[in-house]
Amino acid sequence: MNDALLRVQHPIPAAAGIGLRAPHMAQVLAERPPVPWFEVHSENYFCAGGAAHAALERIRRDYPLSLHGVGLSLGSADALDRAHLTTLRRLVERYQPALVSDHICWGTIGAVHLNDLLPLPCTTEALELMVSRVQQVQDALGREFLVENVSSYLSFRDAEMPESTFVAELVRRSGCGLLLDVNNVYVNSVNHGFDPSSYLRAMPHGSVREIHLAGFTRKEHLPVPLLIDSHSRPVADAVWSLYEEALALCGPQPTLIEWDQDIPGLEVLLAEAGRAEERMHACRTAFA
Amino acid sequence: MPAAPRLHELQQGIADALLGRGDAVAAWVVGAGLDPAARLRVYRNAVAGTLTAALRDSYPTVLALVGEDFFEAMAARYRLQHPSRCGNLQQFGGALAGFLQDMPEAQRLDYLPDVARLDWLRQLAALAADALPVDAARSAMAAMAAADALRVRLHPSVQLLRSRFAVLSLWQWCRAPSAAAAPRVDGTGEQVLLWRDGGEVAMASLDPATFRCVERLGAGDDVASAWTAAVETDPDFDLEPCLRDLLAQGLIVAFIPQESDA
Structure with a gap:
């Protein structure tokens, strides 16, 4: 059996995986923990070769894999970075991941990269740009692409629609999949004062292919609450509740625990994944 | 606004x-x-x-x-x-x-820019493309070719840094600063070869003639020209151990005969 056939046997199950980061790589390769799937940041594998690729090849052999990008800058008024897209396409060809995603955001203007996930104004102009960009990416990769809703710490005066409408319309018009980050929905609901449950209800539930969960931090000493999507803590109780609502709306979906700062031991991430599994199990039981 | x-x-x-x-x-x-x-x-x-x-x-x-x-x-x-x-x-x-x-x-x-160059080259070496070293049979065939009709392709991770400072010694001291007194950086310069060995970046300080030879080989010179350049640096330069070490470290990934070099 050739490599390509072996690889397609690894679709991502409706189970809780973890974001695989460098500090855990050696342990995962040595111990092969029973994690249902892993997600890595695409750009960490944009290099030509070396130890990172050697490790990811081994991961890919034994686990379903998702490639999650942070650098496409889909919503930039600048043209899409062709070199970045080409490198991503080669990475997708090499690893044949079950899911490929990036964010509903921008990060580049005038060829200067800010290397951050910056919020877009919820305007028709930005929506139309995003639709055309997602279609361009799906055409280039020849497969479904997922877009993720981002957390944000500001919004724009000239917004023409709520964020939930922007996200739902983008998915509907471009025909892409949705990576629903439940933590980001909660963070934004606090930062911008909307009802997170209504946001979830407005999502195109049949297009949700993956859910992200992570922990946030709270900015202190401000006159209004401001949550920061720091990926540095356990998932908050309010986000677990919202996750249960999301499961009730979308059914069990591949769910990912993300932790990118103050990264704890692998067992902490596995325990968080276990909490997500419990909720998916409860959801299945409720629907059975 | x-x-x-x-x-x-x-x-x-x-x-x-x-x-x-x-x-x-x-x-x-x-x-x-x-x-x-x-x-x-x-x-x-x-x-x-x-x-x-x-x-x-x-x-x-x-x-x-x-x-x-x-x-x-x-x-x-x-x-x-x-x-x-x-x-x-x-x-x-x-x-x-x-x-x-x-x-x-x-x-x-004044040595800091070269330390930065070394750090950067270490990263380039770590992230460079993979390539398989030439096998023994190809090496034996290459040994029979005339030196002026033979070029080599070095491993993509190979990097070279010529510094007027003892930049590698300084790097080593930074890794284990308590081991000894800080090296004198303004004494003799160092010529550093960097490559990837397994998953790790390896470095070695080369004598000036060997460095010159590897540099010329990496730039695409034929073996005879690289040899000549190295001998200009040091009349006692010996080509054979230089090539043997490159082969032993897996740093030669192809021999390119002159004819195919269009």
């Missing part, structure tokens, strides 16, 4: 705010209980933190030598003079050696 901005206008304004070039864009930002400029500062700090972290990852030896405060100040100025040009942060720090060369506060540390 005028009414609804076009997207590129808004994004340029945000970029200016995040790079510290003025907060005019705040007029388009909803405050909702906070100063819009404070909301922009959250992003400004995040961007600064991300870019500085990328430099820390790429330049651990520079950081060890200059300390946190100097490094932070250096990174702050570097970010503005050399904005990130890539969505992949591994490429962000490529201009740091040149930047340090011109940085007034770094003038007394």
Whole structure:
């Protein structure tokens, strides 16, 4: 059996995986923990070769894999970075991941990269740009692409629609999949004062292919609450509740625990994944 | 500020705010209980933190030598003079050696740019493409070819740094600073060969003639020309151990006969 056939046997199950980061790589390769799937940041594998690729090849052999990008800058008024897209396409060809995603955001203007996930104004102009960009990416990769809703710490005066409408319309018009980050929905609901449950209800539930969960931090000493999507803590109780609502709306979906700062031991991430599994199990039981 | 901005206008304004070039864009930002400029500062700090972290990852030896405060100040100025040009942060720090060369506060540390070059070349070696070394049969065939009709392709991870400072000794001392007194950096210079051995970056200090030979081979010279260049550096240079060591380390990935070199 050739490599390509072996690889397609690894679709991502409706189970809780973890974001695989460098500090855990050696342990995962040595111990092969029973994690249902892993997600890595695409750009960490944009290099030509070396130890990172050697490790990811081994991961890919034994686990379903998702490639999650942070650098496409889909919503930039600048043209899409062709070199970045080409490198991503080669990475997708090499690893044949079950899911490929990036964010509903921008990060580049005038060829200067800010290397951050910056919020877009919820305007028709930005929506139309995003639709055309997602279609361009799906055409280039020849497969479904997922877009993720981002957390944000500001919004724009000239917004023409709520964020939930922007996200739902983008998915509907471009025909892409949705990576629903439940933590980001909660963070934004606090930062911008909307009802997170209504946001979830407005999502195109049949297009949700993956859910992200992570922990946030709270900015202190401000006159209004401001949550920061720091990926540095356990998932908050309010986000677990919202996750249960999301499961009730979308059914069990591949769910990912993300932790990118103050990264704890692998067992902490596995325990968080276990909490997500419990909720998916409860959801299945409720629907059975 | 005028009414609804076009997207590129808004994004340029945000970029200016995040790079510290003025907060005019705040007029388009909803405050909702906070100063819009404070909301922009959250992003400004995040961007600064991300870019500085990328430099820390790429330049651990520079950081060890200059300390946190100097490094932070250096990174702050570097970010503005050399904005990130890539969505992949591994490429962000490529201009740091040149930047340090011109940085007034770094003038007394005249070896620092070469330390930065070494850190950067280590990263290039770590991330370079994979390639299989030539096998014994091909090596034996190559041994029968005339030296002026034979070129080699070195492993993609091979990097070379010629420094007038003892840059490798300094790097080693930074790794284990308590082991001995700091090396004299202004004595004899060092010529460093870097490559990837397994997953790790390896380094060796070469004699000037061997370095010259490897440098010429890497530039695509035929073996005879590289040999001649090395002998000009040192009349006692011996080609055979140089090639043998390159082969033993798996650093020759192809022999290219002259004919196919169109």
